[in-house]
Amino acid sequence: MSLPASQRRSLLQEARCQTCSLSSLCLPLALELEDMGQFDAIIRRRAPLKKGEPLFRQGDRFTSVYTVRSGSLKQVTSEGNGNDQLTNFFLPSELVGLDGIDEEHYPGSVIALETTTICEIPFDRLDMLSEELPELRGQLYRSMSKELRDDRRMMRLLSRKTADQRLASFLLTLSERFRRRGYSPYSFRLSMARADIGNYLGLAVETVSRILSRFQQQKVMAVSGREVNILDMQRLIALAEEDAQTVSSR
Amino acid sequence: MSLPASQRRSLLQEARCQTCSLSSLCLPLALELEDMGQFDAIIRRRAPLKKGEPLFRQGDRFTSVYTVRSGSLKQVTSEGNGNDQLTNFFLPSELVGLDGIDEEHYPGSVIALETTTICEIPFDRLDMLSEELPELRGQLYRSMSKELRDDRRMMRLLSRKTADQRLASFLLTLSERFRRRGYSPYSFRLSMARADIGNYLGLAVETVSRILSRFQQQKVMAVSGREVNILDMQRLIALAEEDAQTVSSR
DNA sequence: CGACTGTTTGAACCGGGTCAAGTTTGGTGG
DNA sequence: CCACCAAACTTGACCCGGTTCAAACAGTCG
Numbered sequence: 001m002s003l004p005a006s007q008r009r010s011l012l013q014e015a016r017c018q019t020c021s022l023s024s025l026c027l028p029l030a031l032e033l034e035d036m037g038q039f040d041a042i043i044r045r046r047a048p049l050k051k052g053e054p055l056f057r058q059g060d061r062f063t064s065v066y067t068v069r070s071g072s073l074k075q076v077t078s079e080g081n082g083n084d085q086l087t088n089f090f091l092p093s094e095l096v097g098l099d100g101i102d103e104e105h106y107p108g109s110v111i112a113l114e115t116t117t118i119c120e121i122p123f124d125r126l127d128m129l130s131e132e133l134p135e136l137r138g139q140l141y142r143s144m145s146k147e148l149r150d151d152r153r154m155m156r157l158l159s160r161k162t163a164d165q166r167l168a169s170f171l172l173t174l175s176e177r178f179r180r181r182g183y184s185p186y187s188f189r190l191s192m193a194r195a196d197i198g199n200y201l202g203l204a205v206e207t208v209s210r211i212l213s214r215f216q217q218q219k220v221m222a223v224s225g226r227e228v229n230i231l232d233m234q235r236l237i238a239l240a241e242e243d244a245q246t247v248s249s250r
Numbered sequence: 251m252s253l254p255a256s257q258r259r260s261l262l263q264e265a266r267c268q269t270c271s272l273s274s275l276c277l278p279l280a281l282e283l284e285d286m287g288q289f290d291a292i293i294r295r296r297a298p299l300k301k302g303e304p305l306f307r308q309g310d311r312f313t314s315v316y317t318v319r320s321g322s323l324k325q326v327t328s329e330g331n332g333n334d335q336l337t338n339f340f341l342p343s344e345l346v347g348l349d350g351i352d353e354e355h356y357p358g359s360v361i362a363l364e365t366t367t368i369c370e371i372p373f374d375r376l377d378m379l380s381e382e383l384p385e386l387r388g389q390l391y392r393s394m395s396k397e398l399r400d401d402r403r404m405m406r407l408l409s410r411k412t413a414d415q416r417l418a419s420f421l422l423t424l425s426e427r428f429r430r431r432g433y434s435p436y437s438f439r440l441s442m443a444r445a446d447i448g449n450y451l452g453l454a455v456e457t458v459s460r461i462l463s464r465f466q467q468q469k470v471m472a473v474s475g476r477e478v479n480i481l482d483m484q485r486l487i488a489l490a491e492e493d494a495q496t497v498s499s500r
Numbered sequence: 501c502g503a504c505t506g507t508t509t510g511a512a513c514c515g516g517g518t519c520a521a522g523t524t525t526g527g528t529g530g
Numbered sequence: 531c532c533a534c535c536a537a538a539c540t541t542g543a544c545c546c547g548g549t550t551c552a553a554a555c556a557g558t559c560g
Contacts, residue, residue, distance in 0.1 A: 077402060077406065079406070081491075081492075083410055085402075085405065085406040085409065085410060087402045087405055087406070098394075098395060098398060099395055099398035099399045099402065100395070101391050101392055101394075101395035102392045102393075102395035102396040102398075102399060103395075103396075103399070107399050107402065108402070127384070127387065127388070127391070130387070131381055131384065131387070134377070134381065137377065137380070137381070137387075138377070140391075141351050141377070141390075141394075142351055142352045143352075144348075144351075144391075144394040144395070144398065145348060145349055145350070145351035145352035145353075145394070146352040146353075147398055148348060148349035148352075148394065148397055148398065148401065149349045149352060149353070149357050151398065151401035151402075151404075151405070152327060152335075152337045152349065152357065152358070152401075154401075154405055155335065155337055155401070155404055155405065155408060156327065156329070156335040156337075158405060158408035158409050158452065159335065159408050159449075159451070159452025160333055160335060160452065162547075162548090163547075163548065193505095193506065193507090194506070194507060194508095195506075195507095199409075201409070202408065202409025202410065203548080203549090204548070204549055204550075205506090205507080205508095206507090206508080206509080206548090206549075206550080206551095207547090207548060207549075208507095209507060209508055209509080210508080210509075210548095212508095213508070213509085225506095225507085225556090225557080241331075412515075412516090413515075413516065443537095443538065443539090444538070444539060444540095445538080445539090453516080453517090454516070454517055454518075455538090455539080455540095456516090456517080456518080456519095456539090456540080456541080457515095457516060457517075458539095459539060459540050459541080460516095460540080460541075462540095463540070463541085475524090475525075475538095475539085501560105502559105502560095503558105503559095503560090504557100504558090504559090504560105505556100505557085505558085505559100506555100506556080506557075506558095507554105507555080507556070507557090508553105508554085508555070508556090509552105509553090509554080509555095510551105510552085510553085510554100511550100511551090511552090512549105512550085512551085512552105513548105513549085513550080513551100514546100514547105514548095514549080514550095515546105515547100515548095515549095516545105516546100516547100517544105517545085517546080517547095518543105518544085518545080518546095519542105519543090519544085519545100520541105520542085520543090520544105521540100521541085521542085522539105522540080522541080522542100523538100523539080523540070523541095524537105524538080524539070524540085525536100525537085525538070525539085526535100526536095526537085526538090527534100527535090527536090527537095528533100528534085528535090528536105529532105529533095529534090530531105530532090530533085530534100
């Protein structure tokens, strides 16, 4: 199956970091133009994933890290017995698979929540290139360090926050991530199911649903299926940070 | 204040990786003897910390990562309002401070739980050295990756496990860490207070205390103050993994 | 257009938090 | 070495947020 040369070129073009709209957020963000060419040479394009398809499965041998080009994914770790744990959602420009380096196997499956395109970065090549390019190395350290910090925040959420605070925090985090990517922080579409949100936040589906209904009824946001519209950002921030009595007493 | 030459030498000796009993677990574990010398040259010895003293405080500028030589520490992140979150305990050979790389400030205070000695590794030197020594670089990536995996496990614990399962898991994790360091996995001393355990596991102090009492009464372990003696390891593993009805029905 | 999956809502229950009151431990100074 | 005090720990009683169970409803995709 072959394409006309022009289309083939445009596909390749699309896979080049220099022309990628995410380059200011993505791994090579710290690179000079000339270095970016080197980086470009090691990344591989992947066929788009359809909704529900895995990028890789738990236990697969670790070979590459990935960045999301478009779409979104979830990471799920299964513990043998029925209950899985959803440990992460990935949006465009975010790095996937860093937690597989250590044991040389991916510790969870990563599954597309919608049609999703991906850049594959073979880790051995990345490591070698990071030897030559201190900027790239630094960026890689920073990416992992940021993920560690985010994890700590998540632990705090899971161990200290009420269901309302969890939902509010989750929505604010999404909002902020959309904002940084140039989308509206007020109005966006949830690509994940309520069950996924519940699993991620340590809540029952029913609780997620109930609280979303309540937020809507309190005019903090409008929710219609997976479409979210934040109406009162300040209130949402208050809901995420403060304890119950502080919020209710206004 | 000066010491006889022989003692001075022995102090320096003590600070050398080649003679450190932890070298098989610590950051330079992958290095050849000759490379270890280079690594040795960049690490700095620190005066021992007394119980309650901070290694660094939340918000301090990130300069170094640290490894524990002896003793133990806790990492605490404060969110302005009263409630702090204890996000980690550190035992000998474990790397402290990796989550500060990204924002160039430490995201939490790290405080000694007992008299604790530390090796300081200035990060800029470590980064430069990691350029020359692929083994060291790999070990650094692996350390961070392992911490990511551990965090995911902690998230699962916090979002899915009951109080009993949390305590059991916590004790097993400690047990395993002691075992790997050459100490008894059955009998050890908790260097942290019940309140610290509760904070870390997302439980009230009272709950921690109650459950430890119950474990003891069920002859799973003997607890006397901070001394722990695991009597029935299999049972403890079952308590950590299985759901309540499975365990109670035996 | 039917079947299935995802979502919402209601009612009842319970695990673990909170509050309160001892009890033990460890550190300090006499 | 002991007495004292504050901090750490234990235990009990009660209560509440969030889970579970149940059932109806809404999308969505063959």
